[in-house]
Amino acid sequence: MTWHASQQESLGTQLLIEYEHTSDVSEFVWEIAEKLERRFSRFRSDSELTQFNQVLNIWHVIDDEWFYLLSLARDLENRTAGALNITVHDLLDAWGYDADYSLQEKSTAGFIGHFEVEPGRFRSTRPIDLGSIGKGYFLDLVRGYFLEQGVQNFFINAGGDVYAHGKDPDSHPWKTYLVDPRNENLVIGEMEISEMFACASSPQHRRWRDRHHLVDTEREAPANDMQVVYVQSIDSGARTDGISTAAFSMGFDRAKSFLTNEKLSALLIGPGGAVWCSPNFCGKLYTT
Secondary structure, three states: EEEEEEEEEOOOOEEEEEEOOOOOHHHHHOOOOOOHHHHOOOOOOHHHHHHHHHOOOEEEEEEEHHHHHHHHHHHHHHHHOOOOOOOHHHHHHHHHHOOOOOOOOOOOOOOOOOOOEEOEEEEEOOOOOOHHHHHHHHHHHHHHHHHHOOOOOOEEEEEEEEEOOOOOOOOOEEEEEEOOOEEEEEEEEOOOOOOOEEEEEEOOOEEEOOOEEEEEEEOEEEEEOOEEEEEEEEOOHHHHHHHEEEEEEEHHHHHHHHHHHHHOEOOOOOOOOOOOEEOOOOEEOOOO
């Protein structure tokens, strides 16, 4: 067995894989990322999502993959009382987080809508954005591919959302670091994980003026009652990613209550530095 490492810019972030296998299979992993871009990217004019978004309020025919993702988004919206809402596309676009990354402000009122999904079809009153679950879904697909190929030791990092399986090259549990939400060059803690997803939500990498990409859906404004959220789960990457996004949007106090009831492992850091950590969170802060 040989250890391999590869990285690529895709899905709006840096993707990294490390794995132990008899041969280099990274090409197939990057094909997964390219397929997701072609289908679900709101930043590509030729994506299926962009085509759907150009025609609203009609039923679109969808396949099983679309139905899975849209059903997951619907379930998360219901479970989070609307904190996760994939119809934020126009609001982000109006703030300048558009296909050209213009960061130029436009009109910003009344942009969040609703969507319906049924087996084989969906319709929406506003353009949709699957960014809240997209990186986690990439983790799911790559995890599945590696396991099908018999890979037992691997680590997938999709811009800070990670999945680890087995051991690292030194036969230790995989370790990933908690980045300081105020300074990306510093770390404030670490996680040792295996057979687990760990997803983070923070505006650190996508902030401009007084805007960022994490939306308080009730106020239709940037969510500012949180510094960073880390959620761990053995469930699925897409669901863990979505819950992390929703928890950030909820704000500190509401997120604590929600995550406790969901029985998920999580770490929250509030706007004033307040920390809440569930008892079974696999990790530690260096300082509190």
